[in-house]
Structure formats: C-alpha cells, structure tokens
Amino acid sequence: MPYNFTVSPDFTPDHLSGWFIFNTWIQKQLGEGFHLELYNDFESQRKAIEEGKVDLIFANPYDAAMLVREKGFSPLVKPASKSDEAIIAVNAESPINCVEELQSGIKLASTDDPDVHMMGMIMLEPADLDKTNIEMKSCDSYVLVAKELLRGNSDVGFFLAEAFNDLSSMVRKQLKPLVSSQIQVVHHSLMIGPALADKKDGFRQALLSMNEDEKGQGVLKSLGFSGFEEMDEEEMEFMIDLVDTLLF
Amino acid sequence: MEDMKPEDITGEYQEVTLELYGWGPRKILYSEIESPYPDGRLIVSRTDTKGMITHVNQSFIDMSGYTEEELIGAPHSILRHPDMPPAAFKDLWDTSARGEKWQGYVKNLRKDGGYYWVKATAIPNVRNGEVVGFTSVRRKPSRKKVEECIALYPTLF
Incomplete structure (x- = not known):
C-alpha cells in the first residue's frame, strides 16, 4: 500500500504539475510508494485527515494545530523565505x-483559504468589522475575488x-490594495504523519539538500520554491500558538 | 530594567513611580505623544512563566523603542503605562495562571515616553502538558474600542 501525500488546496494552479513532480522525487528518495491525492477544498481534505487517509501533507498553517495536536504529525521543512501574507484590496475607482x-x-x-481569511479579518478589526456586520461571498479562486471587485459585486476582497x-x-x-500584512512567521509546512515517523530524519536531510543538485533544483523550480528550510517542533508550536491568539 | 532617563524622552513629560509586578518600583517618565499602530503588523513576544521576555519580533522592537538586547531578560512590564489600571494586569495574570487565553486593549509605554494602543492577546505555551511560558500577540485596535478604554480605565484605579 502506498503512503498518501496531499497538498493544501490553496496551491497556485501554475504549480499543479510541480506537486506531481515532487511526489515522484519523494518516491525515489525514500524508496517507497506515494500516492498524491489533491482535494478541491479544505473541508474534504480535513475529512480525509480525520479518516487517517493522509501520511504526508504540505499543510496550511491554519490546519497545523489539528495535525500536530490531534493527529500526531510533526514538521519537516518549510519553503525558504516564503511566508503567507494577506492583502485587502478594493476596486481602484473606490473612494475608500x-x-x-x-x-x-x-x-x-x-x-476558503483559512489562513488568508483569518489574517484579512484581523486587518478589518480597526474598522470595527467582523463576521456579524459584513456580507461575505466565498469565491473558488483569487482570480474570482478580483472579478467580484472589478464588476462591483463586492466592495472589498x-x-x-x-x-x-x-x-x-x-x-x-x-485594484487598489488598502493594507498588506507583514506577519512573517505564518507559513505552509511539509508535515509527516505517525506512519512515516521512522523516516523523518533522512527525509528531512534529503529535502534540505534538494537545491544542491540539478534534479532537486528542477523540482524546486516547478514548485516555485528556492529551497526548503528546517522547521523544528518548537518553531511549529510557536506558529500554532500565534495562530491560536489570532483566532481568539 | 532601569528607571527611565530624561535623555531618552521626546517632548514634555511627567514623572511617576510604579510598583511593577514581580519586579519592584520603577521611575516612569511619560509624554502625551501617541505613535500610530502600523498597518498589517503584529507585535509578538514571548515570556517565561515569571513574565521575563524571552523573544520579541522586529515590530515589538520598532514600536517599543528599545533594542532587542534591552528587552530580552527584562520583565514584560517594561511596557507598563501609568494610565493602565492595575486591575487589567491582575486579570491578565489570573487568567493566564489558569491556563486560559486573555484579551484586552492596552496602552503601552515606549522608551521615549510616548505610547501606543494595542489589542493584545496572551496565551499560555503548553508543552507536554506544562505551561512553559506565554505568547503575546498585539494587533491594531479599533479606534472606537480605544476611545471606550480611554473613558473606562481611569475609573478602575
């Protein structure tokens, strides 16, 4: 039975093939079979995690607490110099x-990208706005969020x-950006489940040295990453604590 | 942590001595100059269980006016402004001691005697079932909430 690998559904469409290339690279590195399963939305991915159908995940920071504290996952690496930040924008013609x-x-x-939505809602707080006094439209992609603003169907995105x-x-x-977050410590991370725990150290080493050979560099390029950086348990716990404060 | 020094202060200031929790008396010099909270930033710090600072991010350093060296190892009450009622911090410590999250609006004191308002959230850092410290994250507050606190806090002394 191959292990199951999945990617946070908010990956950019340009990097879809990159994740399949990465999956092949993993199989060669570990000498084990991996099946890459991509989910259309966070809800169906969380259901798969709940049912024990995920062994390796490139996870959204919002889901990290659940993966670590409820499912026994631990962090391997994070993409180098790539934190998740949010922008609030309006139509360029808006008086706001x-x-x-x-x-x-x-x-x-x-x-439905949970960390971006969370950061966006925090940046609305100075205007006394929260879920009780806004009308929200959920879009399937950021291109559709932009279209909502361009067509004047939504005021802010x-x-x-x-x-x-x-x-x-x-x-x-x-479009006119109103505010950009500069949080710097919230990011996606590659996390490994209990079934793969004994392969953690070797796997992490392979990931950290990916940019040292041509093949690894090619895989990273297809993902849009310059390399991976180590993410240890304490750094993950810090990020979980931080996200926890933002959800409160 | 030393008393505040006149040479560090910008503009006119007043003087008061505060009894800081877990530390003792500190001479405070404070002005009426407000620094606006920077958009999109979070001010992050961590302390040990006794409230001594173990980690600060760049936004903390920028807004407080202290260097990282001055902050690490100092009590978190280095930011304590005399306009903040002691009851608010008692609530913070009592809540944290129970292992629960605390949230409130806080007027923080800068090294230069000025101040800035934040919406603060503090949570206990639980590792292997034990509280090993606290993380505090501050974000931009709503002005309406700040105005409410400006009216309320003087009544809590």
Missing part, C-alpha cells in the same frame, strides 16, 4: 483609501499576497 473608511454592511469577497502579485498587470491596475 484605508481600512478605517470601510463601513458596516460591506460586501466582502474571500476564498481578501487575497493571498502572492496570488495578488500573480494577477495580470491589467487586473492589478484596476
């Missing part, structure tokens, strides 16, 4: 120029900063 000018009852376009910067320059020109 800062978060504090947003009023109760606004229409918000967001995705949450974006993963990377996704916002990946929008075409024509679309970006029609």
Whole structure:
C-alpha cells in the first residue's frame, strides 16, 4: 500500500504539475510508494485527515494545530523565505483609501483559504468589522475575488499576497490594495504523519539538500520554491500558538 | 530594567513611580505623544512563566523603542503605562495562571515616553502538558474600542 501525500488546496494552479513532480522525487528518495491525492477544498481534505487517509501533507498553517495536536504529525521543512501574507484590496475607482473608511454592511469577497481569511479579518478589526456586520461571498479562486471587485459585486476582497502579485498587470491596475500584512512567521509546512515517523530524519536531510543538485533544483523550480528550510517542533508550536491568539 | 532617563524622552513629560509586578518600583517618565499602530503588523513576544521576555519580533522592537538586547531578560512590564489600571494586569495574570487565553486593549509605554494602543492577546505555551511560558500577540485596535478604554480605565484605579 502506498503512503498518501496531499497538498493544501490553496496551491497556485501554475504549480499543479510541480506537486506531481515532487511526489515522484519523494518516491525515489525514500524508496517507497506515494500516492498524491489533491482535494478541491479544505473541508474534504480535513475529512480525509480525520479518516487517517493522509501520511504526508504540505499543510496550511491554519490546519497545523489539528495535525500536530490531534493527529500526531510533526514538521519537516518549510519553503525558504516564503511566508503567507494577506492583502485587502478594493476596486481602484473606490473612494475608500484605508481600512478605517470601510463601513458596516460591506460586501466582502474571500476564498476558503483559512489562513488568508483569518489574517484579512484581523486587518478589518480597526474598522470595527467582523463576521456579524459584513456580507461575505466565498469565491473558488483569487482570480474570482478580483472579478467580484472589478464588476462591483463586492466592495472589498481578501487575497493571498502572492496570488495578488500573480494577477495580470491589467487586473492589478484596476485594484487598489488598502493594507498588506507583514506577519512573517505564518507559513505552509511539509508535515509527516505517525506512519512515516521512522523516516523523518533522512527525509528531512534529503529535502534540505534538494537545491544542491540539478534534479532537486528542477523540482524546486516547478514548485516555485528556492529551497526548503528546517522547521523544528518548537518553531511549529510557536506558529500554532500565534495562530491560536489570532483566532481568539 | 532601569528607571527611565530624561535623555531618552521626546517632548514634555511627567514623572511617576510604579510598583511593577514581580519586579519592584520603577521611575516612569511619560509624554502625551501617541505613535500610530502600523498597518498589517503584529507585535509578538514571548515570556517565561515569571513574565521575563524571552523573544520579541522586529515590530515589538520598532514600536517599543528599545533594542532587542534591552528587552530580552527584562520583565514584560517594561511596557507598563501609568494610565493602565492595575486591575487589567491582575486579570491578565489570573487568567493566564489558569491556563486560559486573555484579551484586552492596552496602552503601552515606549522608551521615549510616548505610547501606543494595542489589542493584545496572551496565551499560555503548553508543552507536554506544562505551561512553559506565554505568547503575546498585539494587533491594531479599533479606534472606537480605544476611545471606550480611554473613558473606562481611569475609573478602575
């Protein structure tokens, strides 16, 4: 039976093939079979985790607490110099120029990407906005969030900063960022489940030295990463504690 | 942690001596100059179980005006502003001691005597079932909530 590998559903479509290439690289490194299962949304991925169908995951920071504290996962690595940050934007023609000018009852376009949504909601707090006084529309992608703003269907949108910067320059020109987070310590991480615990040290070493050979560099490039950095248990616990404070 | 020094203070200031929890008396020099909370940032720190700072992020350093060397090992009450009622910090410590999360609006004191308002959340760091310290994360507060605290806090002394 192969082990099961999955990726946080918020990966950018450009890197879809990269994750399949990475899955092949893992199999060669560990000499074990891995099946890459991609889920359409966080809900179905969490159900699979709950049912014990995941052994290795590139996880959203929002899910890290559940993976570590309830499912016995531990961190391996994180992408080098790549934290998750959120941007709140409006239509470029909007009279709104800062978060504090947003009023109760606004229409918000967001995705089901949990860490970006959490950071976005925190950045709305200075305007006294929360889920009780906004109207939220959930979109399947950041491109659709942008469309909501361009069409004037929503007043304000949450974006993963990377996704916002990946929008075409024509679309970006029609949007106005109000605020960008600079949190720096919230990021995705590759996490290993209890069934693979005995392979952890060797696997981590292979991941950390990926950018030292041509093949590894090619795999990293297909994922859009420059390399991996070690993530130890205490760093993960710190990130979990931090996310915990933001959910309170 | 030393008393505050006049040469570090910007603008006109007042002087008061505060009895800091777990530390003792400290001479405080404070002005009426407010620093706005920077958009999109989180101020993060960790302390040991006695409230001594073990970690700060760059936003903490920038907003407090102290260097990292001055902050590590100092009591978290280095930020204690005389306008904050002792009852608020008693609530923070009582709540944390029970292993629960605490949240509140806090007026923090800068090294230069100025101040900044934050929405603060403190949670216990539990490792292997034991509380080994606390993480505190501060974010930009709503001005409306700050105005409510400006009215309320003087009544709590």
